[in-house]
Every structure is written in C-alpha cells, then in structure tokens.
Amino acid sequence: EAVNNLDWTRNLSIIDFLRDVGKHFTINYMLAKESVKGRINREETGISYTEFSYMILQAYDFRHLSGTRGCTLQIGGGDQFGNITAGLELIRRTRPSPAYALTFPLITTASGAKFGKSEKGAIFLDPSLTSPYAFYQYWFNTDDRDVVNYLKYFTLLDQETIDGLAIERDDNPHLRQAQKRLALEVTTMIHGETETRKVLDASQALFGAGDLAAADPATLRAALEAAPTRVYPSLDQIPPLPRLLADLGLCPSNSQARKDLKAGAISINGQRVTAEDHAYSPGELLGGRILLVRKGKKNYGVVTLG
Known part of the structure; x- marks a missing residue:
C-alpha cells in the first residue's frame, strides 16, 4: 500500500x-x-x-x-x-x-559516486522519463571497474556466466562484451524484448551496418536526442543541402559543406550524397517525416517535418 x-x-x-x-x-x-x-x-x-x-x-x-x-x-x-x-x-x-x-549498503560507482536518483545522469524505469535507448546506453557505458558488480546486482545471470564475462572484460576490454550483456539483460527485464530489439536495431543502423529504413523511427529519435535538430513544415521548405549542413552545425560554413559533399563525407539516411543541389524526396523520409543527415561516421543531424 x-x-x-x-x-x-x-x-x-x-x-x-x-x-x-x-x-x-x-x-x-x-x-x-x-x-x-x-x-x-x-x-x-x-x-x-x-x-x-x-x-x-x-x-x-x-x-x-x-x-x-x-x-x-x-x-x-x-x-x-x-x-x-x-x-x-x-x-x-x-x-x-x-x-x-x-x-x-549503498551501491556506488568506482569513482565513489552514489548510484541514485539525486546523481547527475540518473535513469528512470518510466520510458517517458528515460527512453529505452537512453536506458540501454546508460548500462552499456558502465565503467570496466563497475560492470561485474552490476551484473551481480542487476541481472539474474548465473555465477559461471558472470565469471566468463569478467574474463572477457580483462582479456578484451575494447569489445565491451560485459557491458553489452549487462545492457541487454537489464533493458530486456525492464522494457521487454520488443523494445530492446528496437534499440539494438537503431544502434546497428546508426553506428554499424544496419538498415536505417528498417529501424523504428521513435527509437531513432530517442537515440539522436542530443543531435542538432531542425524542423520544417514540408520538404520544399528544407534549405539547399550545403546550407542545411551549416544550419545543423555539421559543417562550419556553406563552402566547407560543398567540399565535404564533393569528398563523399555526407549521407542522408545512410545513402551517400555528393550533389549540392540534392532534391529531397518523400521516399527518403524515415517514418514519413525524418531525415538523418550524417557527416563522417558519427556526426548526425536530424531534420523533422511537422
């Protein structure tokens, strides 16, 4: 009660x-x-x-x-x-x-910070307060020094499995296998398999070799919550691509944007674009209203219609 x-x-x-x-x-x-x-x-x-x-x-x-x-x-x-x-x-x-x-005993990180709601960057179980994507990323970004303890505290994995992940962490820390398993287990426990699969698909599409068109639009928006965003009422209101790149902060100027386009550094929804006069089409929109503009491998900007 x-x-x-x-x-x-x-x-x-x-x-x-x-x-x-x-x-x-x-x-x-x-x-x-x-x-x-x-x-x-x-x-x-x-x-x-x-x-x-x-x-x-x-x-x-x-x-x-x-x-x-x-x-x-x-x-x-x-x-x-x-x-x-x-x-x-x-x-x-x-x-x-x-x-x-x-x-x-309080759960603390290796740095001594308390694991609790009053700490900066705290997470919530409610998806309206912490999206499943942000929830997954929180656990994935766990410090190597904390991940084994968190596997013991927050998952139902058996000791043998956790011991194996600890060995993997020590031998190949760059692969972050323990963090991936922690994030998978906890996110599935809280948000279910369907939402967790959406998170994994969005991560793969954004930072791996996955298909952006197949990823869930809402999860993509959550994944790019911190990315620069511009909203336009319709496709024909979106400025020319060089100016858009500058407006999103992906390029410092229109002239640099043109150079990056010629160099093949720009893509829209995963498709490389080199033309300065690129014509935006309805078929490019993810979920009918989103364009993801990327420079290089990890610098994203979001264009939303509405």
Whole structure:
C-alpha cells in the first residue's frame, strides 16, 4: 500500500510537533548520527535546519505507520540508518511496539559516486522519463571497474556466466562484451524484448551496418536526442543541402559543406550524397517525416517535418 505522509502532517502545527515529538530527541543524539556529521562538516554550506530536522520527521512517519498500519519494518539504504533508527527510538519512547530496521549498503560507482536518483545522469524505469535507448546506453557505458558488480546486482545471470564475462572484460576490454550483456539483460527485464530489439536495431543502423529504413523511427529519435535538430513544415521548405549542413552545425560554413559533399563525407539516411543541389524526396523520409543527415561516421543531424 502506498501512502502520502502529507495526509498526517498537513494539519500538524510546528508547536505541536516540537512539543510532542521534538522533545524526545536531544541535540547530542542527533549530532551523533553519521548523516548529520557528514553534512555539518561540508564547507560553506554546512547543514540547514530543514536537513537537520528531517530525521525527526522521518521518525514521526515511522511511528505514525506503526500505530495506524501496523508497520513494523522500515527498509532503506545505509545512508538512512540514522533516520530509521531515530524512528525506532521514537516508537520505543512513545508507543512501545515491535519495530525493526533493515538497511543495505549503498551501491556506488568506482569513482565513489552514489548510484541514485539525486546523481547527475540518473535513469528512470518510466520510458517517458528515460527512453529505452537512453536506458540501454546508460548500462552499456558502465565503467570496466563497475560492470561485474552490476551484473551481480542487476541481472539474474548465473555465477559461471558472470565469471566468463569478467574474463572477457580483462582479456578484451575494447569489445565491451560485459557491458553489452549487462545492457541487454537489464533493458530486456525492464522494457521487454520488443523494445530492446528496437534499440539494438537503431544502434546497428546508426553506428554499424544496419538498415536505417528498417529501424523504428521513435527509437531513432530517442537515440539522436542530443543531435542538432531542425524542423520544417514540408520538404520544399528544407534549405539547399550545403546550407542545411551549416544550419545543423555539421559543417562550419556553406563552402566547407560543398567540399565535404564533393569528398563523399555526407549521407542522408545512410545513402551517400555528393550533389549540392540534392532534391529531397518523400521516399527518403524515415517514418514519413525524418531525415538523418550524417557527416563522417558519427556526426548526425536530424531534420523533422511537422
């Protein structure tokens, strides 16, 4: 059952909170918690009163759920140990009843960063927040130092398979076989085989020898989310190719764009184009509305109609 703590804190006044809850916590008790110590010692910012009092609020939530829902166990990451045990203390002092705490070590990267939603570049399970393509790429880009641990944490692969991938990582790190398997397993688990296949097809089409026309247009757009994009109402509104290349930032100028065209460095939807006066046709559009313009092997621009 999911509940919202606003339901029981909305009408709680600060006076009532301090009198009925705050009195059970001494400053010394709170300062002894690692979560508080770490914040107090932060240079310049220190710890705000809001952060300092959060421990008591979380303890109050545990006590409330203990009394109204019969909740006896609070689970959290190791960084929540102080807040969770504060709840045990509040229950012990005000409403003696069975209450327990269970914490898990935080998952951290090899660089020491916490694996969590507050970190830069965090991913979400909801495809509207993190596309399946971005989700796959997140796992594929895992550091060599982290990938074996992640295979153990986030997949259901057996130990023998993981050991084999660890050996492959050590012998041929450039092939990134462990990362590929991690990304495949986790993306399939969360988004299903169909979406994962779309991701693989789009990756192959963009950066391998796959067929762009056969790739899913929505997945291609997600894959090129960071690529420069231009939107035009119709085909005849798209500027001449040299100017388009400059507008997309693929070439620094129209003259350089002409040189790149002559050199065979430009392609549209995977087909090499050398003519400056290239005529865009409906048959080139992916999904009826997308042109992928590429310079070299990996520099893409996206043209969308609509």
